[in-house]
Amino acid sequence: xxxxxxxxxxxxxxxxxxxxxxxxxxxxxxxxxxVEDAIxxxxxxxxxxxxxxxxxxxxxxxxxxxxxxxxxxxxxxxxCVCLGLQMLFEQSEESPGVTGLGVCAGGVxxxxxxxxxxxxxxxxxxxxxxxxxxxxxxxxxxxxxxAPEGWDxxxxxxxxxxxxxxxxxxxxxxxFHPELSGAYGAKLVDSWLRTAEVGTPC
Amino acid sequence: MLTQRIIPCxxxxxxxxxxxxxxQGLRDAGDPAELAQSYEQQGADELVVLDVxxxxxxxxxxxxxxxxxRRVLGIPLTVGGGVRTLDDALALLAAGAxxxxxxxxxxxxPLILTELADRVGRQCVVLSVDAAANGEGxxxxxxxxxxxxxxxxxxxxxxxxxxxxxxxGEILLTSWDRDGTLSGYDTALLREVCxxxxxxxxxxxxxxxxxxxxxxxxxxxxxxxxxSIFHDGRHTVASIKQELAGQGVxxxx
Numbered sequence: 439x440x441x442x443x444x445x446x447x448x449x450x451x452x453x454x455x456x457x458x459x460x461x462x463x464x465x466x467x468x469x470x471x472x473v474e475d476a477i478x479x480x481x482x483x484x485x486x487x488x489x490x491x492x493x494x495x496x497x498x499x500x501x502x503x504x505x506x507x508x509x510x511x512x513x514x515x516x517x518c519v520c521l522g523l524q525m526l527f528e529q530s531e532e533s534p535g536v537t538g539l540g541v542c543a544g545g546v547x548x549x550x551x552x553x554x555x556x557x558x559x560x561x562x563x564x565x566x567x568x569x570x571x572x573x574x575x576x577x578x579x580x581x582x583x584x585a586p587e588g589w590d591x592x593x594x595x596x597x598x599x600x601x602x603x604x605x606x607x608x609x610x611x612x613x614f615h616p617e618l619s620g621a622y623g624a625k626l627v628d629s630w631l632r633t634a635e636v637g638t639p640c
Numbered sequence: 641m642l643t644q645r646i647i648p649c650x651x652x653x654x655x656x657x658x659x660x661x662x663x664q665g666l667r668d669a670g671d672p673a674e675l676a677q678s679y680e681q682q683g684a685d686e687l688v689v690l691d692v693x694x695x696x697x698x699x700x701x702x703x704x705x706x707x708x709x710r711r712v713l714g715i716p717l718t719v720g721g722g723v724r725t726l727d728d729a730l731a732l733l734a735a736g737a738x739x740x741x742x743x744x745x746x747x748x749x750p751l752i753l754t755e756l757a758d759r760v761g762r763q764c765v766v767l768s769v770d771a772a773a774n775g776e777g778x779x780x781x782x783x784x785x786x787x788x789x790x791x792x793x794x795x796x797x798x799x800x801x802x803x804x805x806x807x808x809g810e811i812l813l814t815s816w817d818r819d820g821t822l823s824g825y826d827t828a829l830l831r832e833v834c835x836x837x838x839x840x841x842x843x844x845x846x847x848x849x850x851x852x853x854x855x856x857x858x859x860x861x862x863x864x865x866x867x868s869i870f871h872d873g874r875h876t877v878a879s880i881k882q883e884l885a886g887q888g889v890x891x892x893x
Contacts, residue, residue, distance in 0.1 A: 454736040455717075458710050488761040551838070553642075554862055556763050556809050558840045560643045560685055560892040573643065573892040575685075575716060577738075577763045577809075595641055618716045618738060620680060 439631050440480035440515070442466040446506075448485055448496060456485050456519065459617040463628055471500040481631060482509065486521025490546065490580070491533030493521050507539045513607020515634030517627065520578060523604070523611035532580050542586035548579060553597035555579050561602070563614065566592040568603035569629055572622035574614035576602075581613060608634035643892045644884070645685040645863035646853070646877055647842065648870045650675060651721075653692045655701035657871070673708040679870070680715050682877035685892060687713065688741070688812070688842075688865055691721035703735045710736025720768050720812070726755050733760060741812055743768035744785045747792065747799075750806055757807030765810075766842075767803035771796035771829055772816040781829050784816050797832045804837045811841045812865070818846025822868070825852055827859040834860025850875075850883035857889055 443460050445453065447469040460467040460483075468475075476482060484506060486493050497503050510516055510526060524530055527538050530546035538546075549555045556579040565571035567590040581600035585591050594602035594613075603612045610630045616623035650657045650672055657672050676687055689709065691702040699722045706719055719732045720741025729740040729752075746753050746767055757765050771781040772791060781796040800811050813833055815826035825843045834841050840862035847853060847866035856864045869875050881891045 454710055454734065455738055458736065459714065461711070462714070487764065554840050555838055556840070557642060558763070558810060558862065559645050562641065562643075576642075577716070579763070615716075618714065620714045624714055 440465070440634075442468060442479075443481040443483060443631075444468050444470045444475045444479035445483040445485060446476065446497075446502065447471050448488065448493065453485065455615070455617045456483060459624060459627060463624065463631070465631075471502070473501050473505050476502050476505040476509065481515045481517070481634060482506075484516060484518045484522035484525070486519060486523075486525065487577075488521060489532055490521065490524060490530035490538070491536040493525055494533070494536050494538060497525070497539075503539065507541055510539070510541045510609050513609055515608035515631075516610075517616075517630060518609070518611035519617070520613060520615060523601070523613050524580060524582065526611060527582060527586075530580055542589070544582065544584045544586065546580045546582055549581060549600075550597040557581075557596045560619075561594045561596060561614070563592050563594055563602045566590060566603075567605040567610070568592045568612065569626055572619075574602065574612070574616070574619040574622060576614045577618075578613060610634075641890060642862075643685070643890045644857050644861075645842075646683075646880060646884075646891065647686045647688050647718075647863050647865045648679045648684050648877065649688040649690060649844070649865045649867040651690045651692050651867065652702060652705055653694075654698040655705045658692065672705050673712050675871075676709045676717075677712045679877060680713060683881055683893065684715060684877045686716045686718065686863070688718045688720065689737075690741070691719065693722060703731060706732060706735040706737055718766055718812075720766065726752060726759070729756050730759070733764060739764050739766050739810065741766040741768040743770065746803065746806075747783060747785055747794065750802065753803060753806040753808050757809070762807050762809035765808050766812050767800065767808035767810070768812045768814065769796055769800050769803070769833075770814045770816050771826075773826075773829075781832075788816050796829070797836050800833045800841075801836045804839050808839060810839055811837060812844060813841055814865075815845035819844070820868070821846055822848035824848065825856040825859070825861075825864070827855050830856060830859040830861055850880045850887070853880065854884060854887050854889055
């Protein structure tokens, strides 16, 4: 299990919560925007709060687009949270014209008018990509509704089914916030850290 | 399916927890980080911390308190009170808040909601609306500020709607008439606001039982906030959730 985790510094919002979670799990957590870090780190976290366009802009500014893309494509230990999951796709309705990492085909779309938006709160995540399943905390207006090829997917429901979590090799991507999902989130991340190293590269 | 949220609220002044009836006659109710942790263990879905400090020193102490809470807390944390500027909000987020509640500052300069949403995303922006019935034969509710001492010529329902267009991702709706009275949430007010916005509305002010919370959910609230009923130890979050589940409300257990 890695002793240190590198967190991509998005300069906004949930860095403190992500960091606090890893510290509670007994790891050193380091904020970084460094390309070498993104390539070399034993475990990398791509957090994300904010708009799709702003998030991709930040990755481009730091030269992180290709390193992260490659890292995820190889299945190396990477945890993508919320916007971090969405950025794996090609585009998003949130920021038309902005190109995502494109590791997965398809796009990100807005929840329908029929449900409360943003989706704020605890929704049930079934067992599968996200281990045993349980209640996890979501805070999102956009989501993915098509299964990405080659990934294990856990689906949740909010105005129809959407991707709650997806896993391939050492990469775990969560639409929810494990750092805000109490004991369930902590257990999930702990188990990701323990198994990520032996994940099969893709 | 998304569950209904139960949110304990800690009022802090100079870094300590207090809760007063109608924001007056404050009494000390315990250490914030300790209480926060026990609420998470009881099954709280989220925590709201309102800083009611009156001084700059008090607000500086609040930042340390937020850091202390964040270290131990694994559920979402909303912090409000004392947010005057964009920098105040960003400092609270950096200290460990996941969402920031803006109240008077937004009334005085509504664009702060847009600036904050552009900077950190609307999911971090909560508009706190303190409302009171117009009374004297007038229907509707007006916005009140400065601990209820100022009634504004601003319709509370309209203001919530404007807040949504300006960038708020959630409305924390406090009934000034009910706060501290333990007589139940103002469900008529809630119903009106929930009908006017599509972002989540958190009901606040007046909770004394699971039945009150059930009424708020039926009126359209996505979450309910309560303080004294939990601080006094008469109910735990777990016991309230058990009652609500028995009444058919979807809660996380």
